[in-house]
Amino acid sequence: MLLCPILMCVLHGCLQILLVTEQGLVLEGTQTNFFAVVDDTVYTAEEGVLMGTVRGVVLEVGVKGTCCTVCTKNRF
Numbered sequence: 001m002l003l004c005p006i007l008m009c010v011l012h013g014c015l016q017i018l019l020v021t022e023q024g025l026v027l028e029g030t031q032t033n034f035f036a037v038v039d040d041t042v043y044t045a046e047e048g049v050l051m052g053t054v055r056g057v058v059l060e061v062g063v064k065g066t067c068c069t070v071c072t073k074n075r076f
Contacts, residue, residue, distance in 0.1 A: 006030070021048070033058075 033055040
């Protein structure tokens with residue numbers, strides 16, 4: 001019997017699943033936004049994700065330049 005990847009993860013006790021494009025770019029989690037921080041730059045997906053409250057705040061703060069640079073080009 002072939003089970004879908006999400007069901008397999010749940011059955012094995014995973015708490016979060018990352019959604020990834022065919023090119024291997026991380027978009028978001030099943031219940032969360034995804035951010036990577038490298039050298040004071042926050043990387044997050046540009047498109048194909050839900051906005052989310054935390055994502056909106058991170059993008060707004062980053063755009064204002066109060067803490068870091070935000071890059072939405074899906075690359076680190």
